[in-house]
Amino acid sequence: MHEQRSPNCGPRKNGLTPRLIVLHYTAMQSATGAIDWLCAPEAQVSAHYVIARDGAVTQLVPEDLRAWHAGRGQWGGCWDVNSASIGIELDNDGVSPFAAPLMASLEALLAEMMTRWALGPAQVIGHSDLAPGRKIDPGPRFDWRRLARGGHAIWPSAEDLAATGAVPVDAARFASDLATFGMTHPVDPETRLAALRARFRPGATGPLAEQDMCLAATLARRWPVDPTLGQG
Ligand SMILES: [Zn+2]
Incomplete structure (x- = not known):
């Protein structure tokens, strides 16, 4: 696990703790470029983790803090999704398949986080789920079925x-x-x-x-x- 701290974060509001994990893709050419952007003060965006296509995981924001990844959107009765979630950015350009080492690292990270915060598979969602129309990531190429087989997301049988x-x-x-x-x-x-x-x-x-x-x-x-x- 690498670490590169982003200044784009703050305390979670209203006593909220992580109840959701939100998956994104970076839509950039490299994880390094995405990490630099998510750590740039002028970007005003961040995520807790970035997973590179080679599987390397970089933490940008500690899990107890509020990262700025969800933006405008809603899930159930929650409007401040950033305060109630952990955001993971996946190094993917939005067109190519998700790399196998990236998926393996994602599954390992999800397993740890879901245990740490007592989250079930339905609490792992995509950015497009909470901000439909405005956001399309992680997109139709993301393998939700694979996550569901491991118990890290849901998929109706x-x-x-x-x-x-x-x-x-x-x-x-x-x-x-x-x-x-x-x-x-x-x-x-x-x-x-x-x-x-x-x-x-x-x-x-x-x-x-x-x-x-x-x-x-x-x-x-x-x-x-x-x-x-x-x-x-
Ligand atoms: Zn996103």
Whole structure:
């Protein structure tokens, strides 16, 4: 573990502690460039960790402090996601596959943090989940299924979807099910649908379909967001 301290941080507000882990990609050519940027005072952004494509982990902000990675957004009843989360930047340009050593280091880091802060797999989310439309990282190339197999994220199984059964297309229910899961950020229906698909149905296109309905209902049933999330 390397260390390069970023000045872009402060105390967590309102007694909040890490209840979420938010995954990002750097959208830069190198981890060194990303680390330098996240440590530059004028950047006004940071993250707790950067994981390079060779697997090297650099800590920029101690976990007990509030890093500046989430920005405007919301998850469940939490508006100040920075105060309630740990942010991890993954060295990826947004187009290429995520490197295998990076994924291995991410899994090891998640395992430690989830134990340290008593977090479950549904508490590991993407930046696009909390800021749909404004942010698209970690993007459709990120392997959420792999994280879920290791217990470090969630992924509905075929059995989960079958247990939910058929759900007719209904835009109001879709929005309400996703809000129950945690996607509460107010956005237009197309943006919400695109965010769900980027995370769980990469490549899916077209209008709201029964598969999206079943997926949203399954997420709401199996992994409803903790209603106390935004409270210290
Ligand atoms: Zn991000």
